[in-house]
Amino acid sequence: MKPRAIVFDLFGDHLRYHGGEARLQALGELLEVFGIGESTTRVVLARMRREGWFETRREGRETVYALTDRSWQLLDEGRTRIFDRQHEPWDGQWRMVIYGAAERDRADRDRLRRTLAWLGFGPLAPATWVSPHPRLDEVTRAVASSPATKVDLLTCRSAGRTADREMAARCWDLAGLGADYAAFVDRLAALPSPGELAELPGARALRLRIELVSAYRTFPFRDPDLPGELLPEGWPGRRAHELFVAAHDALSGPADRYVTEVLTRQTP
Structure with a gap:
């Protein structure tokens, strides 16, 4: 995972629910969970600020990074695309x-x-x-x-359901996407049960949760959420989404408690 992607995922999955801002020192401690050092953290955050993703202000000797409107919009769109997958009946058009x-x-x-x-x-x-x-x-x-x-x-409308399926196969690489979904399902199935995930230490839960988000969020960019009528038999995409959401939710408690502890500890 690239440092800037981890920053976005941290804000999208956790820090947005803590006001959408954090002190540099707290961000540094959170990024250490992912093996990112202080110097890299400063460089990445400074570059993202110049690109318009963050605003900064001073509180004493500390710099606070806050999401801009542009960032809020990006995170809102991304969250909707990741978690609100379409499963509505198709009107055939x-x-x-x-x-x-x-x-x-x-x-x-x-x-x-x-x-x-x-x-x-x-x-x-x-x-x-x-x-x-x-x-x-x-x-x-x-x-x-x-x-x-x-x-x-x-x-x-097309000439019929056979033509619909042929069009879908021409427009999207469903075979490749299905294979990647199946591999992700295998990865998720190998995780501990949701109950065990909920008991993980905070830092470990945070790292695993962000790793899962990072791995899963590539799918919505490739998957058009086709209705079942257009998908191959045994399509693994919906199973992957169900398992991802279950693991993501199970890790929420320990991960967010850890984030809260770090933010609290770094607040004077």
Whole structure:
């Protein structure tokens, strides 16, 4: 895990519930749990402040790092995407985005592709992306700031369920994603029971909880949360999510007690 990713996960999983801020000394102690030294902590936090992720203020001789509005938005979006996975019945309709951008507007086009992937769209053709989710309004808002990129938004149906499954297989690497989910399920199944996890020492529980978040949060960027009608038989994604949430919740108590102890100890 990279230090800046650990910082984001610490704030997203714990420190946001303690006012979204922490003293440098407390952050240093928490990052030591992950083997990150003081000098690296200072460099990473200073760089993230320059990038606009943190505001700082002085309290006596101590520097306090506080989340900016931009950071709050990122953490809110990430938490929703990680924990609120979609399992609603599908209405059988595809939402299609057809876009066009001049070659000189490549940056806008690439930004749109990233946005579409985040919203659960997949590339059916080079400039045609589809999703089973009703998120065309989000696409409209996303392209509002890029007038050079023209889009057509459609709602349509395929010839039938066989065609639907074939389209899903073309748009997303479901075989590769399923294999990675299965490996993650095996990793989670090897953990102690939720009751045992809840009894772990605080520092160990914190490290394990952040490690699990770090490992799992890559999936929502790759998984469009397809309805069951479009997924291969025996899809392991939902089992992975269930096991992840159970372990994450079990580790919450000892991990957050440890974070609270560190914050309290470093407060004059």
